[in-house]
Structure formats: C-alpha cells, structure tokens
Amino acid sequence: MAPNFSFDAGAGFAFVSKSAFLASAAIIVFITAAAFTRRYLAKTTTPPPHILTFPPTRRHVLSSFPQFEKTKIQPEILASTLKRRALTTTKKADLSKDNLYTPMGFATQEIRALGRFPDYSILTGVRHPEPCSPSWDISKAVFRPFRPFRWGYHQHMALMKYEPDWWVELEQNYHKTMAARKALLSSHGDRIFFQGPGADLAARELMEMLLQFLCKRYPQHFSLSNNNSILHNGLLNTTTDLLTTPPLRVLFDTIPEDYAIMLRNESDGFYYLRAAMVCSSVGWDIAQHRDEPLRDIHTHVPDYASKMAMSMDRYFSKMPTDAPVNRCSWSIEDWEAMWSSPEVDAGWTRSAFSASPEKLTYKDLKLRCDAQTLRRLPMSGAVVFNFKAVFAPFEELRTEAYIPALLHRVLLEGKENLITYKCVDNVRRVAMDALEKWAADQVAQGVVPPDWEVGTLEESPFFPGWREKWARQQGF
Template identity: 75%
Template sequence: MDTGLIFSGFVVNSAPIAAVGVFLVVVAGLVRYFFKFQSTKSTTRHATDTKAPPHLLHFPPSRRHALANIPGFEKSACDVEIPPQILKSQALTTTTTGRPDFTKDNLYTPMGFSTQDIRKLGRFPDYSILSGVRHPVQVDAKWDISKAIFRPFRPFRWGYYQHMALMKYEPDWWVELEQNYTKTMAARHELLKTHGDKIFFHAPSADLATRELMEMVLQFLCKRYPQHFSLSAANTLFHNRLLSTTTNLLTTPPLRALFDNVPEDYALMLRNEPDGFYYLRAAMTCSSVGWNIGQHRDAVLRDIHTHVPDYADRMAMSMDRYFSRMPADQPVMRCSWSIEDWEIMWSSPDVEENWKRSAFAANPERLTVKDLKLRCDAQTLRRLPVSGAVVFNFKAIFTPFEELREEPYVPALLWKVLEGGRRI
C-alpha cells in the first residue's frame, strides 16, 4: 500500500489536528464578508502599524449581549461593547505560565465577558443562549446504545484536488455515542495510564476554557441522553449510568471529568494576549496515529502545521486570521479520511522504535483487502462563547473496506481519487 498520497479530503500519514489547517482556509474565505462587517475602526487603524502583530487588536464577535437572556443580568449592562484596547490591556491571562484571577474585577476574556460576569454566571449556565447554538434533541425513548452505530461518513467527491469536505454542523451530533462506548472508555484509560502527557495536558491558563468546555459537553449529554446521564447537588455531581460512576465536579479537574466520561478527543487553542495568535493550551487525544499531543504542547497554531503541504506559504496567514475572528454561533464540521490496514486507536514514533504506520510493513505480501479499513476522522471546530477558546474535537470511525463494495458510487469515487491523487 502506497502511503505517499494526499488529495481530495483523503489524508494519509497526517494528523487530524494538522488536517484541520487546510479546510479552515476555505472556511475563512466563505466568511470574509462577515469579518469585514465586524471589523472596528480601531482594528483598521491598527492594521497600518506593520511593526505590531497583525491580530493584536482583532477579537471574535462578542456574545456578551446574550447575557440579557440569562436570569439576573440587566439588558442595559449587557449591551455595552468593550473596546478592543480594553480587551487587550485588561485581558484575563491566557499565557502559558499565568493562571486566571477570577477574584479581580474588570478583567476580560476575548469575548468581552468580565470577571464579574463569569462569577455571576455560576455553574452550568444555559450554553444554548450563550453560544447561539441550540441544545440537542433528546434521543428517541426506544434508542438503545447496545445497537447504536456511528453515522456512515462518506466524505468523497469526484474532484481529486485538495479540498476539505465541509459539512453542515448538526447540533444533535456534537458528541455521538455508540455500542462500543464501554470498551472505548476502557481503552482510553489504559492509554492514559501508559502514555500520560502524550495523551493529556492542561496549562493553568486554560482553567476557564476547560471548565466551560466540560460544562457544555456534560450539558449536551444530559439533554441528548437523559436516560444515561444527569447532574445533581446543584450541578456538582455528574452521574454516568453507563459506567455506573459519579464524578464530583468540585474535586475533579474539568478536562479529567471529560476524559472519564466522553469517548472523544478535544484540543483547546487559546488567544495569547501579547501577540493575538492562538496557542494549544490543553488537550486530551487518544486517536492520533504518527504523532501525539505532547509534541505540540503550548505551540502556536502555525507551528503545529509545519508538515502540512504549502501551509507556511499559502495557509498560515488565512488560518491566523480565521482563528482571530471565528464566531461562536457558527461551528463547522468536516471529515478527513484514510485507508488503513489495521484499526489502531493510538500509535506514535515517540514510543516505538522503527515505527511504521502499516501493520504489514514487514510482510506487505500478506496484506489483503480483508485487512483494509476506511478510517474517517469526524471533526468539529467551534468557539466557546465565554472564554473565547477555539475547540477542535474529533473521533475516529472505522469501516471494513469490503463493506463499501455495494454502496452506490463509492467504489468509482474511490478509484477516481486514488488514480488522480497528487503524490508528495
């Protein structure tokens, strides 16, 4: 099997985090008119200062106005827009060594929320109001997780040029549970036990972002799958009836609470106040092949994507611009795919001598079509409405290659893409 190809939505030998770099360029172009409308006079003036970082005064569209629909907040106070200069000079820290001080007044997130706002919001506010993205619809009463399977992702296109197979974001499918939930959770915990910081890390500056993400995801689970998940004791205890566990949210770090209950991967990029660029400040990833999250700890966005073809010359500026202005109410989804010869969950050259991606590297003659799997990395990118962190989450979905044989158009699509793919 030749693993030296990269083409239309097909990614071989490239990480899901790296793959997201290309598709964001496309998204950035689609929303450029929105960004132009959102630009303030102050950011326009600043753009003429070539010595300053280009996004130092660029901030995402604020969701602070949504507080008017949260009990206890006055509409007149919520309509006040915080100027970019204040957001910069009085920023709630996101640097690698800093820890946010929520007791100090008049510090602001990139979204314009003050420390007073954050304290007043309390635990588990209504994130559908804050984000502008509706809550999921509850699964049918007859839904049975023991029979549940992933949706069939087939992100193929006739064109074999490089593109990113964008899909409409579906609020009901942000987190998708299926019949292997218990088995997958056990495997993830074993990976964490064995590989530690290559699987999981959390910088102190991400305290607000990880707590916000945890609350959003657990709120999603309780509304989507209420027969399996619930909150109690003033939203301080999370009950998981699939694993028969209860997580104390007051004593369990937020990212660890997610890791212990959710079989998906998350990476959080935070705005760095000194330069306006986005850095990886927290992550939990168990489905990376050929790389691991420890390699990118505290890295700026462009450094994470150094091995993406043409990234530095053609994509870096667009990516930085997109991250600086991405709205919270416009999440995006996509799916990259590859053909693998084993269903590996996590594998890294850092922990294996003479590492090879293929399970048949030593005996390629033994490889048959029965060994091949279609791997789809279903991915979502969204902005958290309060902290302003950009969250990338993904899950790996495997389908036996032979099952694609009878699907309409799929064999012909795959053949065309394989024949026309660009070698690198």
C-alpha cells in the same frame, strides 16, 4: 576668548565646563536619535496581523439571565481595552480581579455572576440537542457511515454545517473504548493528556457545555444532581463530584472522544494549544505540540503552510460562537490503530504489513474517518477542536453507490503528496485494484450510470442510501 587649558583654577573650571557641555550635547543627540528610532520603528515594524482582531461578542445575551436584569450591559468592549486588560492565557488567570476581559469581551465579574452551568444555548446561540429516539439502543448503535471523498481533490478546510444533535456521538463500543483510553492514559500520561495553567476557565466551560449536551441528548444514561455538582453516568455506573474533579478529567472519564483547546495569546493574537486529551493520534502525539501555535501544529500536513496557514489563522481570529462547523478527514489503513507514536516506539511504521506487503489484501484494509467539530466557547473565546476516529471495514464500500468510482479516481489522479499522506503505497495499490473492480460491478448492476462524471456527491460526507444502511445496521 578661547578657554585656557593651563592648570590654574580658571583653567580647571574651563575644562570641566567644556566636558559638561559635550556630555549634555551627547545626551541630547542620543535622546533625539532614540525618539526618531521609535517613530521610525512604529511606522516600519509590522504588528502581528491579528493583535487587534477579536471574535464577535455575545455580551448582548447577558440581559437574558436574571443576574443581569438590573444591569446595563455595554454591548461591545473596545479592541484596545480587550488588548490592554486581557485575561492572561499563558499563566494562571486571576478571575477574582474585576475588569479583566476575555477575547469575547466578558469581564471577570460577569463570569463570576453567571456562575456554574449557565444555559449554554443562550450563551452560544446554538440550540440544545434533541433527545435520542426512544428506540435508540447503545448496544446496537453504530457511527454514521462517513464517506468524505471529494473530486476535484485538493487541500482545503472542507467545512460542513454543524449539526447540534451530533456533537457527541455514542455507539456500541462505548465501554471498550473507555477502557482503552484509560489504559493509554495510565501508560503514556502527558502524551495523552495535559492542561496549561491559563486554560482553567476554558476547561470548566467546555465541561459544562458537554455535560449539558449529554444530559439532554442521552437523558436515559446521564444526569446531574445536587445543584449540578454531581454527574451520574448510567453507562459506567459512576458518580462524579464536579466540585473536586478537574473538569478535563471529568470529560476524559465520561466521553470517548478527543478534545484540543486553542487559546488566543494576548501578546500576538494567534491561537496556541493550551490543553488537550487525545487518544486517537497515529504517528504523532499531542505532547509534541504543547503550547504551539496553530500553524506549527500542522507542519506535517501537505500544503498547509502554502495554502491554508494564513486563512486558518484569520478564520480562528474571527470565528463566531454561534457558527460551529463540522469536517471529516479520512485515510486508509491496514490495521485499526487507535494510538501510536514514534516518540514511544523507535521502530514505528504506519503499515502493519511493511515487512510483508505481498500478504496484504483488501480484506485487511480499514477506512478511517475522523469526524471533527470546531467551535468557539462563548465566555473564554477558546476554539475547541473535537474529533473521533471511526473505522469501517474497507469492503463495506463495495455496496455503497458511487463510492468505489469516486475513491478510485481520488487515489489515481489526486495530488501525489496528498494521497501518500492518506495511505502508504502498498495499501494504495491494493485499495485501487479492489475499487476498480467494485466500480465496474456497480455499472454492470445498474447502480451507477455508465456515463456518470465522477465528482463529489450531493450527500457528502455520506452517499445515496446511507440512512437506510445505517438504520438496517442498528436493527431498525
């Protein structure tokens, strides 16, 4: 019998029962639909491509340290565990809490057990540098003459084998450069230097690795004492308390090179800029890229998004600790700019001759090379990008075998957007005129065969005879 909807007790009861029934049915339908939606999304939503991709671990070397002689080392931690128990990189990490893991699979209790200044040649699988020659004199030292020109020229990573002796390269302008960097920091603050709260472990690790390098490569100038808590810098006649001075500030006050620390974000597997000290950026500053992922940092680089972004993200996700790499970029400038930013100078232009290009000559030109190192830190898993700007008078290229013809072809036939990124138009015209003449002179002098097919040199990023020139410049 159909329910009675009249307003007696029975009718009232029948009305409530039907309402409850309809509500229950609606809830069941909602739950079923929600469950279906979750299953559908799980099948159709693409997770971040590198969320379960982690770099090769070096946990196996823990057994080389006396602290772990009686510990059974688990060779590898499951990717799912690394994701679920990730040590955060977006806020201050709690290293006192056990069983949180870095992307390298190192647990927090293992990091604590390793302590300060473990042997990083063991942790990284990269040997310590050899000490400089006894004849090396910083007052005469000059940078190696980088000439990283290639033909055919196109945009790619251009990676080169890492040379363990050259992670930090000191030269005769050490005091001048250190003073200039200090002045820049005083004037521009966080446009030069910053560190996010999740970068503490990586900053300490980088400091320890670099100080170990300096003390072994330049023992006549750098040393550690008091159980590795005091740094002695003989070049600046300073001592630094490493227990009270922030690690990146120690490096800024000691090494005239730039460092950027990229950390893996535990939520998507991509690498983000979490700390940096950069004094040699021209046309930009590091603060513009704070906390940005790798691909957003390089939006200004020609063809990066279309040709390099995916491969670079993949490379960062898998880069091993024991295989650091070098590369070297270049540009031609008409002044020796150390740092400049449109964010600070509203009238900023790249060329010092923009108002009077007709006055520019090849004697005003400078070849700028940025010698770069890319390496992964063994415990934090941070990828550190290190670079130094090296300037040379453009006229030096005149006597360097094969270089004028090679660079002339790059400037003449290279892809337009890449070449305009390397130099402004008035600089390019003056450079090409000089290079064309110097290339012809080298053929006439018998330095270069007239039938040489212009291409990348075997000695790249240098040139034939570069060692002799470099030794001669230093008085060897």
